[in-house]
Amino acid sequence: MKKVPIEYQISPYMVFFLVNSMQIGVGLLGFERISAKLAGNDAWISTLLSGLSINVMIWMIYKILNQGKGNIVAIHHDVFGKWIGGAFSLIFLFYLLVTGATILRTYIEVVQVWMFSIMPTWILVGIFLILCYYIVSGGFRVVAGICFFGVLLPSTLAFTFFFPLQFADFRNLFPIMQHSFKEIIKGMQGNLFSYFGFETLLVYYTFIKNPKKSQKFAHYGALVTTAVYTYLMILSLVFFSEKQLASAIWAYLSMSKIIQFSFIERFEYILISFWAFVILPNVVLTLWGVSRGMRETFGMKQKYILPILILFIFILTILLDDRNKVNLISTWVGKSGFIIVYIYLPVLWLIQSLQIKFRRQT
Amino acid sequence: MKRWMVWLIIGVLLTGCDQTKVVDDIDLVQVAAYDLEEDNLKGTFAISTYTKEGEGQPEIYTASGKTSKQILALASEKSSKPLELGQLRVIVFDKDLAKKGLKEILDTMNRMPNVGNLIYLAISNGKAETILRGSYTKEKGISNYLPSLIEQNITYGILPETNLYLFLNQLYDDARDSYLPIVSNKGNILKIDGIALFKGYTMVDSITAKDLFIFKVLTDKFYRGTYQFKLPGTPDNYAVIENIKAKTKYKMKGNSKYPFIDARIQVKGKIQEFTERKNLENPKEVQKLESVMEEELERQAAKLIERFIAKGTDPLGLRKFGRVHTRKWNDKEWAESYKHLRFQVTADVKIIQSGVTE
Amino acid sequence: MEREGITAMKSHEKKPVNPAKSIDSLQGLFQILKKSKDFITLSPPFNSLSIRISYFRTLVDANILHQDVLSYLSGRSFSSLQDVQAVLSFGTSKVTEQVEVIQKSVLNGYILIQLNESDSSCLLIDISKIEGRDITKPEIEFNILAPKLAFVEKLDTNLNLLRRKLLTPYLRVEQLEVGYLSNTAVAVVYIEGIANDQNVKEIIKRVSSIETDHVFDSSYLVRTIVDNPNSMFQQFISTERPDRVAAILAEGKIALLVDGSPFVITLPTTLIEFFSTAEDYSIPWIVASFFRALRVFSVLFSVLTTPLYVAIITYHYELIPKELLETLVVSRSKIPFPPVIEALVLEVVIELLREAGARLPTKVGLTVGIVGGIVIGQAAVEASLTSNVLIIIIALSALASFTTPIYSMGNTIRVIRFPFIFAAQLLGLLGIVIASAFLLTHLLRTKSLGRPYLSPFYPTRLSDWKDSIIRMPLISMNRRPLAASAKQPIRFNSEKAKKNRTSPRSDFDD
Incomplete structure (x- = not known):
């Protein structure tokens, strides 16, 4: 495994932005609904629990990466050998790619529903993908820069989190813990998918200067996400009545409809447009991660892989032409993410640790 | 590879324009009204015509149909530019329609992303269409007058806060019912007539403007508005109090089967007008005045609450208090026990200023 | 054989004609120079020796030639050039045989003295006269x-x-020469021990590898060596102020001076440097910060307002507040064009005015401004060709673009407005956001002398933020900006500076 030259690497603190920007995405606009359906007014507890469990997973990912030499592709190669390891890597990369496509498609759907109802999907996707190509072809530092600004610029929108409080009815939260523990765990299903994306860490790990130092920043990033999601969950619980929330597809956007200034009405249009800055890191980092992973698996140059990947996303997003299909693939991605993060990675860790122990003994 | 990108860019540029909605090429509906017409729904849409001289008489388009969307489409057939709802500010409903239920229209409005959440809903005393067709002063066409009227009365007056979002929120919440203002027109003047009380999507009762202050004290926490108390003794002896801060605290005792509501009204205000010459420097006089006011408030509030109970509507969200404060809450029991709910209202009035003169 | 001949010929054709290189003897040089009328060769009759003096009449100072050279030579005899050199006491004189040096010196206003016509060694004396303004x-x-x-x-x-x-x-000061025709002197100036060696080496490498025939200005020179010549953003600062250059040199950056150009180039630079002025450091830091922030805001304002107008009027009428709706609708009501055409026409008109004003002499330029601003604007509104709201917006955004201290950055800002307007027409607010993302990516990809352009924001250098959008007190700037990657990062001892500061005490402190 060739070492990544230092001029391509990023400082450890950047991991905060990479993790955070990957987690906050299109999920923020509407993750509340399913959780609220499953866990009612205790949904915020499930959101909090999900966030904490994600931190445990980040800790585990660092264990895996620190033990292994290199990123997930190299580790797969080490643990399973060339062929099986390669196959596993490809499955993982495919999952990442589909995640990216799903995020993009979901955002485009929001744009179509709220702003441009007759705009064909392929145009919006096309413009986005051109932008993505321009970013990814700038190398990892540019991708990381987009992630950085993808956190920094939208964080100016944080004030929108406080507007709905004027209509908040905190009585909605009570009585707390009315729902059974099982229901709360079930409620985690609804929001876990929104937390995913941090697993790209498995790919860009080798691009971090002092990767061991970066772990705390990854945790900070995930904790900020947890705080934001939990806050938003509480906010939408107190803002909406329960049935209303269960029927709101994009709860956050519906909430932002009440934001009004004397010089601008209907702030949600600005919010949706600005959300492109939040979506961009998600798509760009997955694209970069997949192309990098493929490069390491096949030994091809990223320059040649990237157009193929972009074409794949382009076609996939066009094929997803109605709400049902988008929902279907979202569920699929959520489930695969769950399997990969919560089942496969612990298993991988176990096998890897055993192997290392075994090798040491012999 | 660079070439396919160039082609993609050109393709996007050539086909990229969505249907534009240039602000002067569309007709902006600012006030809409819906009437019940036998078994049809009749929609009326007021479009402001802006000229350099100011706002002219609004153009009015009407159409009848079964659903609100169809009505809009039919009305659009009559106008020179497409009708757009993105600047909608008030929807007025006919009383009969409100009694029949507003579910279909409101659900449609809620579904449309370009309709704002902060638009006002109102019930008209007569036909809703007449409110739109009335001729008002030249500077104030209906599309400016009506929203300003409601807004002004909510922020500075005694109208409880309502809008589309709040109405739907209370509607979807099974623990409280909602209410909307009633408007009427006389000549070139619009007027708030009171509050319509809803049970679910249907209007069940209305409260006159006289009781609005009490109603708002019971529902909102607010800072403005005046109330006139009749003082005992001589027949035309009044005191007017300007509210500085008013709210009601509810407590539920007992359980859902045997509930008891304890409502505490708190009003802090200053004396605005006082027909009787009395020395308000004297704390005893002030206390006396306060207790007179307290009694009046208690009596009026109790009357209102009894009325809510009689009509089976719960605009105060008492069920919610019960649910929050009482363990082992049972909704079914409550539905039964609400019919003969026991309650007590205590008022606490504090006069903290009496103006600049003694 | 034939094939080889052809390829040889082709490669010969491609080679740039460089006549200077072919001169290898003094005779040859004289032959070429003699063809010019202003090249003079004297063989003064006042002494027996066949001493010969050659020079360009147009390049030397005739007074010095007569008073300090010819008068000393008359009536003496010399056995060697060293004797001549001893008699003529000039600081810059040399004896040489190298044709290249001779050629360069003669072209720079040196006189050439030979004892014999056939001698290959000659004495060169600098009596050049350089014309220029004060x-x-x-x-x-x-x-x-x-x-x-x-x-x-x-x-x-x-x-x-x-x-x-x-x-x-x-x-x-390192001196280089660029351009085989102009042979322009280029000076690379830096402070040894503070400037980053790698930067110095890099810039010398880049300058000396320039392939061109002539250089007429410093910006022209630097355009050929910047990291990304296709970028609209300047990756260097060109300034006419010595105080600014001195300050930048003290930060550990490098300056490039080109003969014949009143603009000095400094490298590496960051985007934010374009918004600072020398004045910022001579006024109180709170005031300076306010002006800095104002300039950055004015860029955003200048780039975004017209596209926002186009986007909102074309697609997002929902955003317009009740109070503004009337104004906008009334001002738009009689205009036959869609907003984007209206905006583009007005933008172009403003650019025309600016360009016309810049090309004309100052006094006439003023008139153009008045005619354009008042007469055309008024007439266009009265004729319902443009809305008065848009005129206000465009005039303000043009004004805002002039607040950038570095002239060329103002140009860039005005040009990038146009893609933003197109994007706004295409996708409304979303288009503006996407265009901003493109711009951001471009800035992220841009580098100045291999250093990131968006520093100190990305990569984040918090310690550099105190001299970016805001300017903190001078005492806090005890370190050189990391963007310059100076060899010696510490500027002064902040502890000492703090201790030395005398601040009045009040009873409150005691």
């Missing part, structure tokens, strides 16, 4: 509370101005 006030980068000196076209004068600002032996 030092004037800075006109493009005008500051109110700052030194009033600007660079001129003479390299030596410029270096003089610079050395006067930095009286340190460590100020290094």
Whole structure:
């Protein structure tokens, strides 16, 4: 495994932005609904629990990466050998790619529903993908820069989190813990998918200067996400009545409809447009991660892989032409993410640790 | 590879324009009204015509149909530019329609992303269409007058806060019912007539403007508005109090089967007008005045609450208090026990200023 | 055989014609120079020796030639050039045989003295006369509370101005030559021990590898060596103020002076540097911060307002508040064009006015401004060709673009408005956001001398933020900006500076 030259690497603190920007995405606009359906007014507890469990997973990912030499592709190669390891890597990369496509498609759907109802999907996707190509072809530092600004610029929108409080009815939260523990765990299903994306860490790990130092920043990033999601969950619980929330597809956007200034009405249009800055890191980092992973698996140059990947996303997003299909693939991605993060990675860790122990003994 | 990108860019540029909605090429509906017409729904849409001289008489388009969307489409057939709802500010409903239920229209409005959440809903005393067709002063066409009227009365007056979002929120919440203002027109003047009380999507009762202050004290926490108390003794002896801060605290005792509501009204205000010459420097006089006011408030509030109970509507969200404060809450029991709910209202009035003169 | 011949010919054709290179003897040089009328060869009759003096009449100072050279030579005899050199006491004189040196010197205003016509060695004496204007006030980068000196076209004068600002032996001047026709002198100036060696090496490498025939200006020269020549954003600062250059050199950056250009180039730079002025450091830091922030805001304002107008009027009428709706609808109501055409036409008109004003002499330019601003604007509104709201917006955004201290950045800002307007027409607010993302990516990809352009924001250098959008007190700037990657990062001892500061005490402190 060739070492990544230092001029391509990023400082450890950047991991905060990479993790955070990957987690906050299109999920923020509407993750509340399913959780609220499953866990009612205790949904915020499930959101909090999900966030904490994600931190445990980040800790585990660092264990895996620190033990292994290199990123997930190299580790797969080490643990399973060339062929099986390669196959596993490809499955993982495919999952990442589909995640990216799903995020993009979901955002485009929001744009179509709220702003441009007759705009064909392929145009919006096309413009986005051109932008993505321009970013990814700038190398990892540019991708990381987009992630950085993808956190920094939208964080100016944080004030929108406080507007709905004027209509908040905190009585909605009570009585707390009315729902059974099982229901709360079930409620985690609804929001876990929104937390995913941090697993790209498995790919860009080798691009971090002092990767061991970066772990705390990854945790900070995930904790900020947890705080934001939990806050938003509480906010939408107190803002909406329960049935209303269960029927709101994009709860956050519906909430932002009440934001009004004397010089601008209907702030949600600005919010949706600005959300492109939040979506961009998600798509760009997955694209970069997949192309990098493929490069390491096949030994091809990223320059040649990237157009193929972009074409794949382009076609996939066009094929997803109605709400049902988008929902279907979202569920699929959520489930695969769950399997990969919560089942496969612990298993991988176990096998890897055993192997290392075994090798040491012999 | 660079070439396919160039082609993609050109393709996007050539086909990229969505249907534009240039602000002067569309007709902006600012006030809409819906009437019940036998078994049809009749929609009326007021479009402001802006000229350099100011706002002219609004153009009015009407159409009848079964659903609100169809009505809009039919009305659009009559106008020179497409009708757009993105600047909608008030929807007025006919009383009969409100009694029949507003579910279909409101659900449609809620579904449309370009309709704002902060638009006002109102019930008209007569036909809703007449409110739109009335001729008002030249500077104030209906599309400016009506929203300003409601807004002004909510922020500075005694109208409880309502809008589309709040109405739907209370509607979807099974623990409280909602209410909307009633408007009427006389000549070139619009007027708030009171509050319509809803049970679910249907209007069940209305409260006159006289009781609005009490109603708002019971529902909102607010800072403005005046109330006139009749003082005992001589027949035309009044005191007017300007509210500085008013709210009601509810407590539920007992359980859902045997509930008891304890409502505490708190009003802090200053004396605005006082027909009787009395020395308000004297704390005893002030206390006396306060207790007179307290009694009046208690009596009026109790009357209102009894009325809510009689009509089976719960605009105060008492069920919610019960649910929050009482363990082992049972909704079914409550539905039964609400019919003969026991309650007590205590008022606490504090006069903290009496103006600049003694 | 034939094939080889053809390829040889082709490669010969591609090679640039470089006549200077082919001269290899003094005779040959004389042959070429003699063809010019202003090349003089004297063989003074006043002594027996066949001494010969050659020079360009147009390049030398005739007074010095007559008073200090010819008068000393008359009536003496010399046995060697060293004798001549001893008699003529000039600082810059040399004896050489190298044709290349001779050629260069003669072209720079040296006189050439030979004892014999056939001698290959000759004495070169510098009596050059350089015509140029006097030092004037800075006109493009005008500051109110700052030194009033600007660079001129003479390299030596410029270096003089610079050395006067930095009286340190460590100020290094490396001289290079660029362009085989112009042979322009280029000076790379930096402070040894502070400037990053890698940067110095890189810049010398880049300058000396320039392939061109002539250089007429410093910006022209630097355009060929920047990291990304296709970028609209300048990756260097070109300034006419010696004080600014001195300050930048003290930060550990490098300056490039080109003979014949009154603009000095400094490298590496960051985007935010374009919004600072020398004045910022001479006014209280709170005021300075306010102006800095104002300039950055004015960029955003200038780039975004017209596209926002187009986007909102074309797609997002929902955003318009009730109170503004009437104004907008009334001002738009009689205009036959869609908003984007209206905006583009007005933008182009403003650009025309600016361009016309810049090309014309100052006094006429003023008239153009008045005619354009008042007469055309008024008439266009009255004729219902444009809305008065848009005129206000466009005039304001043009005004805002002029607040950038570095002239060329103002140009960039005005040009990038146009893609934003197109994007707004295409996708409304979303289009503006996507265009901003493109711009951001471009800035992220841009580098100045291999250093990130968006520093200190990305990569984040929190310690550099105190001299970015805001300017913190001078005492806090005890370190050189990380963006310059100076060899010696510490500027002064902040502890000492703090201790030395005398602040009045009050009873509250005791």
